[in-house]
């Protein structure tokens with residue numbers, strides 16, 4: 239049985255008013271346990287809208303969402319339970335931090351789950367160490383943190399519920415390369431330690447191609463492709479058409495090919511490019 | 526959802542009503558609302574309803590939307606009508622049952638109250654539906670500018686109103702986002718007793734206030750960066766000038782209001 243499944247999922251904002259927008263158009267996807275999935279698409283393609291359906295924040299205009307085979311909107315209790323099993327961290331952390339201390343803020347989710355005090359403590363400290371928030375920071379007000387720290391505190395607030403599926407909406411947007419790397423590494427560690435399913439939303443192919451196993455490409459509310467990273471890159475020419483950037487290393491390979499060198503173009507990491515170029519040089523007898 | 530409230534919203538358009546001088550629109554709608562209360566019979570209130578109906582048609586705002594805007598006041602209308610029917614004892618008795626006596630006076634008053642409240646809400650809705658918030662405050666600033674002689678800073682008040690109006694949709698959107706983020710962490714806003722529900726609002730209001738203060742600072746900086754320094758010596762991009770359509774609107778409205786008094790005079794009053 240698949241873990242998450244959407245069936246002809248469509249969503250329309252402000253239906254019936256002059257400002258009506260179809261944000262999702264007939265999306266049917268299946269996500270298996272333990273998968274690491276990246277969702278990419280241009281601004282306004284419906285990525286955030288889609289992930290808000292997976293934990294029952296938004297109710298489909300038409301279509302269904304299943305978690306472990308049950309319709310998540312079957313009744314209110316089911317929807318509520320799904321929110322603890324599918325942890326969703328929103329695009330901007332300033333919408334969720336509110337407590338006096340970072341510790342209390344991370345504890346908000348576990349408290350709502352009705353855990354005991356000791357369990358809450360354990361969950362909070364574990365989540366904080368995952369995201370690299372030090373003990374001293376836990377006593378600070380969440381509003382005194384830097385942008386990157388706030389982001390990590392917000393992610394910890396979701397991880398602290400120990401969800402089976404972790405969804406992060408643009409976790410690295412607006413951070414410097416070091417902060418981005420840090421969050422990427424943190425996600426990888428978390429996945430390894432907990433073997434949970436992880437879904438990351440991102441604008442940039444470059445960011446997620448390196449890490450995820452499968453990519454869902456969104457385009458104007460439709461699921462354009464849903465396949466392994468390699469397969470998506472084999473159709474690389476499609477990406478610019480739907481408003482996405484090709485990673486720079488891939489652009490180099492495409493340019494080399496157009497100059498007449500016989501190189502593969504479904505390459506998205508520097509590592510792969512190095513191997514390919516060394517192979518080419520050997521073939522030509524330069525090395 | 527809170528998003529479906531339409532009172533006070535602006536629906537961009539290019540109809541005659543949209544293009545009327547906003548100062549005139551405010552004055553005429555105010556006069557109209559006062560005039561409704563002078564109607565004493567069905568002929569005169571019919572005339573006023575006709576005027577409103579023509580305005581709605583000219584504004585090209587969908588009738589469905591107009592119907593929706595009246596929905597929130599349905600309860601108020603029902604309650605006041607019911608009270609009128611039960612307590613007003615004037616006129617002939619239509620029905621008597623136990624202690625309740627329904628009279629023609631009561632029914633007429635109920636009908637008139639209903640029409641008046643509906644027309645009042647609709648007329649003021651028409652003002653905001655067809656006038657952009659900036660135009661509206663601009664017009665208010667000009668209408669009240671004589672108050673300057675009493676040392677009242679009309680410009681600042683108008684500017685505050687513009688900003689407040691401008692940020693209503695933003696705040697609603699933000700509440701929506703914050704609620705979603707907290708619901709994702711298992712917050713429950715829909716169950717429990719009053720105290721529990723009140724407490725559940727804390728995680729919404731704290732981020733909302735903090736974001737609003739931050740935004741207020743940013744907005745103030747942004748305004749200063751563009752050399753905003755209050756109303757003194759400020760000129761405007763859009764000058765308001767009365768056009769032919771404005772004079773026509775003025776004429777039609779005044780004629781209709783005069784018509785009320787004529788009709789009141791020639792036909793018997795029912796309330």
Ligand SMILES: Nc1ncnc2c1ncn2[C@@H]1O[C@H](COP(=O)(O)OP(=O)(O)OP(=O)(O)O)[C@@H](O)[C@H]1O
Nearest residue numbers: 251252259261279280281282283284285286287288
């Ligand atoms: N609360 C809302 N009310 C009305 N329309 C909305 C709302 N939220 C999103 N939309 C519209 O729905 C569409 C999809 O938006 P969504 O936020 O899902 O895009 P996204 O892919 O997450 O974009 P981004 O990369 O900028 O975050 C957009 O056209 C947007 O304008």
Ligand SMILES: [Mg+2]
Nearest residue numbers: 285286329407
């Ligand atoms: Mg988004």
